[in-house]
Amino acid sequence: MQDPNEDTEWNDILRKKGILPPKETPKEDEEGEQILQQQSVVKTYEDMTLEELEENEDEFSEEDEAAIEMYRQKRLAEWKVNQMKNIFGEVKEISGQDYVQEVNKAGQGIWVVLHLYKQGIPLCTLINQHLSVLAGKFPQTKFLKSISSTCIPNYPDRNLPTIFVYFEGDMKAQFIGPLVFGGMNLKIEELEWNLSKTGAVKTDLEENPRKQIEDKLMSSIRCSLPTKKDSESEDED
Template sequence: MDPTDIPVNVPIDDPNADTEWNDILRKHGIIPEKPPSPTPLIEEALEEARRLAHENRLEGKDLDELAELEDEEDEDFLEQYRRKRLEELSTINAASVFNQVYHLQKPDYSKDVTDASHKAYVCVLLTSSQGTNVESRILIEIWRELAQRYGDVKFCQMRADLCIEHYPEKNTPTVLIYKDGDIRRQLVTLRELEGRRTKTADVEQVLVKVGAIRHGDPRAKREVDATEHTDSKIRRGQSGADEDSDWD
């Protein structure tokens, strides 16, 4: 055997260290090339995130909030956002053709819901058949508020047993969100939200996630911020409280 073919145990303290010895070993293929440091990539990503955050710092702010920033922001930059908000509001007003809760009849369900969902999101609330379900009463009130606020979304309501024969009372209220003829989201009772503590903003967030409400919609922002603040205080001050205590 050629002596040069005999394997040699090369001492290596740290294969990733920047040493002259490791450079020689890498040159001869004894140890692999050192992988590139992730630090520059991380710094580049952080810098890009900071840049985007700065560029979009006015996203979601309404006209009143923009007015409060007149002393802090460039006037031309603010004016751009004012025009953008006014265009958004104009589009919203033009699309607001519903603005009420529609009470459904079973023979018209296909026309008023499935067919209508090809033009707009349609949200159907199936309420308690006995009229005594607390969660149904909560959602009925939320439905009225949302219908008035989001006129470009069609909010409908119907007693569950009149829609689906023998529909279980324990499954009410049920929410069905339609778009383009299909059910995009379904909620059975309020257990996926906050139960009897469910607020309008909680339902708004469901609508945002499904696409019925645009993320950053100025109509939702103030309510969401206020609710998050209130819920935060509740969690801090009443973390051990019974969920049903308000309804005893």
């Protein structure tokens, strides 16, 4: 007996005349089509606000509700991932006893910025202020501070301020001494840029802010230098 589901011209004619039933859709195809439909519905609801979802709640079919639940689970999973990443957001004070746990064992994928400072040093105070702002801007990075003598016994004051940058327990960069930071003229954008070069933060700055300052400085120096015409006038006098 010929298979009624076979793709032949004769079977097509019999189906048109109603002698054979419509061709059965394979179960796998049906499931695939349902998934595609559900995904399509999900995309539709992604474009809606929460207020719009609530307004149209009475009109939802079972398919709508299933799609919305799928959308909700997707958003919940994304939120959990973001929460896991944004777990810091402030500068934490540590001691030498905390060093291994907080720095070397910070965890997989974690960048750590540690500032060694001492009270009474103005540049250390300025950097702590800058780091407090940057910690809020980059909550995925772990910002720490520690009094130098408490963290590393006999650490020389001439090396302050000091910033160590770690990733997954390994030191990636170090900034040691006031000359590295440019003194009290250090802007928060400059510190952000320098940290971004180590990989510790993902800045939205497009170029080094220090370069802009240097360009302005050079421009002012050029403007203050006597021109050739001025020199000739002085010689004539």
